[in-house]
């Protein structure tokens with residue numbers, strides 16, 4: 053492998069890895085406030101991209117992206133209010149099945165609205181062949197957009213959870229729901245909010261990655277599996293861990309192209325997922341003790 | 349029957365069981381007492397194999413059992429009940445007790461699917477034995493009611509019947525009288541002596557002092573994971589350290 | 603208790619016969635095709651019911667086992683071994699008598715594995731994979747188990763889609779019929795295939811297999827092992843304390859349900875004359891889960907009725923282009939409003955009665 057190719061793969065790996073990390077963070081936000089893994093997380097990503105693409109017929113790109121994010125957030129809130137909020141202490145199995153059902157409904161709705169065609173947003177800057185030279189590598193400016201936007205999201209999120217009252221209340225709910233309720237925090241609203249937040253983040257990711265990965269009605273599930281892999285790898289609930297794990301998985305995938313046929317690429321991340329689940333279910337970075345404190 | 353030798357258990361930094369050793373003689377009733385959080389349930393979990401001790405040796409019927417899986421220990425002849433009752437959702441009282449016969453019967457997967465005549469006979473025996481136990485515990489009338497929908501005291505009885513169905517050599521009872529009124533508690537006391545008279549050794553955890561003092565042959569006192577006394581009930585009642593612990597608790601409560 | 607069970611089975615047998623006669627009288631025997639297919643899909647569903655409903659272990663990967671059965675059986679019975687005829691393995695297989703010679707539609711010589719051998723191989727492989735996968739996977743709980751099985755299903759789907767041997771996106775076609783019994787004493791042979799003439803025969807084969815499978819599972823859940831399984835669902839800790847080897851029990855039932863799925867895959871593939879990668883897709887796995895759920899989770903009869911009924915409607919195209927959406931909606935509605943299955947809403951009272959009767963001698 054030449055040095056050029058090496059860096060090219062490295063950058064591709066990081067780009068995809070960051071996108072997986074964002075999906076994983078979406079999982080984490082809902083998991084932290086509810087203990088639920090939202091199997092429809094991948095569909096939020098798809099919805100964000102699709103809605104923005106449709107809005108683009110009427111408004112300029114930045115507005116289309118913003119619209120995609122906001123509408124997806126509303127969908128997220130709606131889902132929580134309609135299907136989850138009023139359930140009284142549902143079992144994990146029930147929640148798994150409900151969110152799987154939701155993911156199917158969203159996907160089928162998308163199929164009926166947008167059809168099977170593969171779409172994408174235009175490049176935010178330049179076009180497919182525009183490149184920027186960064187030392188030894190030439191990369192598409194969209195890659196910088198992905199890195200930039202996702203980096204800012206991660207940063208804002210950590211500020212949000214650490215500093216703002218709302219973020220603190222959400223963390224309180226995550227740490228101990230009963231105690232949080234006793235302190236006068238409305239835990240139900242926190243759950244709704246966590247669905248909105250993770251839908252919004254998923255949608256934003258869906259928009260910035262759309263020019264590179266394209267968007268189709270069924271592109272959610274594979275993303276969800278990878279996002280989940282990354283979430284587990286980084287330690288469920290741990291966003292910084294997710295970023296590191298995402299980049300790791302992205303790079304592994306990128307280099308695996310040299311050894312494994314493209315068609316089997318998904319199989320790699322799934323195999324990693326299975327192995328991790330078997331040997332270190334609390335993630336690469338988390339500690340077993342801490343993981344056991346959370347109830348699964 | 350059962351022998352604990354220098355058992356330690358850490359949960360992270362918490363030393364939940366600290367260097368505990370004692371023996372349970374065959375045919376006796378032994379009680380473990382101690383304030384809340386003393387490590388009694390943890391000790392039971394260690395003995396029954398739900399937890400592995402950090403160090404130490406547990407011997408049961410002559411075999412070292414620390415770190416063995418719970419079902420293997422159960423097969424050696426140890427049965428237990430849980431402090432917070434654990435019954436099987438969706439199964440009737442009778443079926444729950446029939447599960448207790450698992451170790452005393454053998455029909456396998458294929459035999460069950462094919463429903464061979466030999467399994468037939470075994471099934472009947474399992475059912476009869478389970479029914480007998482429900483009668484012994486005076487809950488036979490609820491045999492076909494879902495166990496988890498029974499009243500609290502009756503759920504306790506189902507759990508006890510399930511344990512007895514295993515025909516254990518040693519029975520671990522974790523707070524068998526918790527949540528019962530004085531009449532029911534007296535009933536439980538009688539039942540436990542009867543169980544001992546059936547030839548089953550009993551180790552129990554209990555907060556109800558009158559029950560413990562009445563029926564046990566020996567008492568172990570735990571506090572903060574440490575064994576601070578082990579003696580016959582009369583001597584325990586007079587042990588100054590035990591009195592200090594319990595009086596200390598009373599003062600807090602007052 | 604045998605009494606109620608055998609009565610219910612007899613009712614089912616009668617219903618199967620009556621249905622066939624009705625289609626004959628009303629001239630709607632084209633329904634038989636979908637009824638036959640529904641029986642095979644229902645076989646997957648009842649197997650999964652024992653795993654999910656009774657033992658409490660979710661699997662979102664059972665289409666994977668179905669596909670392993672179907673694909674292996676299809677590949678072994680269609681791929682021509684003549685180019686490899688010289689290899690020691692093929693010669694060894696020939697001596698074992700598991701190979702047959704034939705001709706393809708262009709009159710070319712064919713050497714393939716016999717359906718019986720292929721079927722056994724496919725089921726053994728599925729069982730082995732379930733066993734090897736089950737050892738680590740069944741230690742997991744909740745979301746982890748769900749994702750791990752989903753991951754397994756996806757891997758099988760990817761392999762089917764990407765390997766030349768399994769026909770990539772086109773799948774495998776031209777799969778020959780499966781002669782279960784040769785014709786003896788003037789009776790016609792018993793063949794699983796899609797021929798127009800053997801439609802009635804195949805309808806009875808499919809429902810016969812389903813009913814036998816049902817009887818075995820009904821026996822199982824009322825047996826010692828079945829009680830152990832249900833106790834695991836209730837409380838794993840208490841089950842262990844009662845001496846149940848929970849890990850082993852879960853593994854056994856996982857393998858059993860995989861075998862049911864693989865058998866269904868084998869038979870349906872021979873019946874349809876082929877299969878494609880969509881049989882291995884995640885959506886199929888989810889559909890099986892939906893059918894188990896709507897049948898009432900821990901309810902074999904519900905699973906059979908719903909599994910066969912809804913699949914039949916789906917195959918008839920009743921749901922049109924909303925097919926997948928219907929199953930998604932079913933999942934949500936059942937889990938929101940009737941987590942014990944829709945039959946439970948009305949039959950709750952009746953069920954307690956039946957239960958009383960069934961546990962009495």
Ligand SMILES: Nc1ncnc2c1ncn2[C@@H]1O[C@H](COP(=O)(O)OP(=O)(O)OP(=O)(O)O)[C@@H](O)[C@H]1O
Pocket residue numbers: 359362364382383384385386387388389390391431
């Ligand atoms: N699985 C566990 N992980 C961490 N800590 C534990 C665990 N189980 C018990 N502990 C801790 O160990 C200590 C002993 O608990 P244990 O339940 O054994 O007390 P106990 O004597 O049974 O009390 P009680 O009378 O209330 O039943 C407690 O501080 C408890 O919080």
Ligand SMILES: [Mg+2]
Pocket residue numbers: 388389390431
């Ligand atoms: Mg306790």
